[in-house]
Amino acid sequence: MARQVSQEGLELVKKYEGLRTQAYRCPAGVWTIGYGHTEGVKPDTEVTAERAEELLNQDLTQAGAQVERLVHVPLTDNQFSALTSFVFNVGAGNLESSTLLRRLNAGDYDAVPSELAKWVKATDPKTGKKATLAGLVKRRAAEGELWLKTDGDDPFLNSSDMPQNVHADEACVVYTVTARSGLKLREGPGMAFDVLQVVPYNTRVFIVKEKEGWAAVDLQGDGAVDGWMSQDFLSPLPG
Incomplete structure (x- = not known):
């Protein structure tokens, strides 16, 4: 029998x-x-x-089946429900190509809420441009909260007080160029796009997103995309 979302997960989807x-x-x-x-x-x-x-119920069963197909690490009911809500909203293809899935399958459970938070844009049919939507921000936050919900009694993890010493999630996002002659930085994901520059061997870069074997990279670590590189010549550094 297919795994079902929890009641809390069902109510989350119905609410949003x-x-x-x-x-x-x-x-x-x-x-x-x-x-x-x-x-x-x-x-x-x-x-x-x-x-x-x-x-x-049919849609969530289908979305849940995709989560079970793609995720190769154990999930709690809350974690499964959070990802099922996410797949129902953004599609299994987006999960399959995401940094979220790569990091999760590598065992980085803590990365999921911050990776979920990246998926908050939709294309405006009038302008053709992507824009951040408040509704998506709220839904991703709710999914992240459900993901983190635990039955444990750790006072740090379960505290309702707001911490004042906060850190960005940068674990496992640094890569290094492994092409001996350097790696071409292009305007888009593919050989047809213009070359912006050649990034030298052993340069460290941040991957912002991935698409069909290409990575949108940030050279300065400020969150801005500088161009695209072939993932064949990028190797992850330990987080």
């Missing part, structure tokens, strides 16, 4: 998707109905609340 019994266009322009259901939805589609629940 909202129930709509008539088809509507989401902010990204996709026809949607029920609790975020998109498959086969047309402008005149209508559903009952009961049917919306059925569609949600």
Whole structure:
């Protein structure tokens, strides 16, 4: 039997998707109905609340199956539910190509909330540009909180007080150039894009995101993308 999301995970998805019994266009322009259901939805589609629940359960079962396929480390019920919500929202393909999955499968469980927090942009159908949406920021935060929820009694991990000594999550993000003659930095992910510069052997870079064997890299560590490099010549340094 397929693994099911927890009740808390189900309520999270229902809260952030909202129930709509008539088809509507989401902010990204996709026809949607029920609790975020998109498959086969047309402008005149209508559903009952009961049917919306059925569609949600089907969608979450499919999303959960993708989480089980892609994640190779053990997950608690809360962790599984948080990732299922994430996949239901962004798609399994995005999880499969993400730094989040790479770090998690390497055993870096603590990296997941901060990696989730990166997925907060949608393309504005009017301008074609990506923009950060408050709703996505809130949902990723809720998924991160669910991921961290534990039954343990560690006073540090479970404290409701706000720490005043806070650190950025930079573990396992530093790579080094391993091409002896240096590695070309390009404007985009592919050989067809113009070369911006050649980055020397052994240069340390930060990977911002990954796409089909290419990495968007930050040379200064300030969070800004300087260009794209082939991942074949980048090797991770210990975090």
